Amino acid sequence: MTLTQAEKAAVVTIWAKVATQADAIGAESLERLFSSYPQTKTYFPHFDLSQGSVQLRGHGSKVMNAIGEAVKNIDDIRSALAKLSELHAYILRVDPVNFKLLSHCILCSVAARYPSDFTPEVHAAWDKFLSSVSSVLTEKYR
């Protein structure tokens, strides 16, 4: 699955706005993930997952930074996220199904904050982009 030029442009344009609230969006996405899909909390037994917790915000930032890297290197996401890919494959081993769930929550958070920008075309481009990122992160699993 490759992104068209138009899709890449849509991702980059929205990212410029999202980046200004990246930390908040990251934290909100995780909050949505843990609320809607409680089973995802099993990967964070060592975290304080209460709303607004330092760890939640810190981890949300981490996730959004990585997405930012992918946006910056949208023509070669695989190289940009190579280390993260290995981390997820060999150390974290988060079941692949969860990437879809987090992607969905990220889309919800972005849609809630930028409703007029989140047109159907932008929605499609971002869904595809996050799907790409998820693929890269899980491609070394086996």
Place this chain on the structure above:
Amino acid sequence: AEEKQLITSIWSKVNVEECGAEALARLLIVYPWTQRFFSSFGNLSSPTAIVGNPKVRAHGKKVLTSFGEAIKNLDNIKTTYAKLSELHCDKLHVDPENFRLLGDILIIVLASHFARDFTPACQFAWQKLVGVVAHALARKYH
């Protein structure tokens, strides 16, 4: 009980025609393979065509109106959807995976319309609802 509250309080503010049309259009745009069920709908060649397509709008309204029935019968969704389930299996031949896809798209549309009011707790209640509806629609498959 609180979850029912979260569901009905959002539902009371939903414009069924607009939301339904938007959700179905986004499904067809974000996941183009879903267009396979709508070859009789005419022009689906671009996001603009899809969004403006009167058959898409009408059908979106139909689907979401049906959701309204589920919300009126939250304790009896399986019975409410028994006939529709048979229809989707025997006549329409729709893979139940598509019910999940549409459910998630609906959630994103609600997030974009209700922004801050569509809290993580709200999303959780709605994810449960779309899950139950999808399950009920798939129940009579054979």
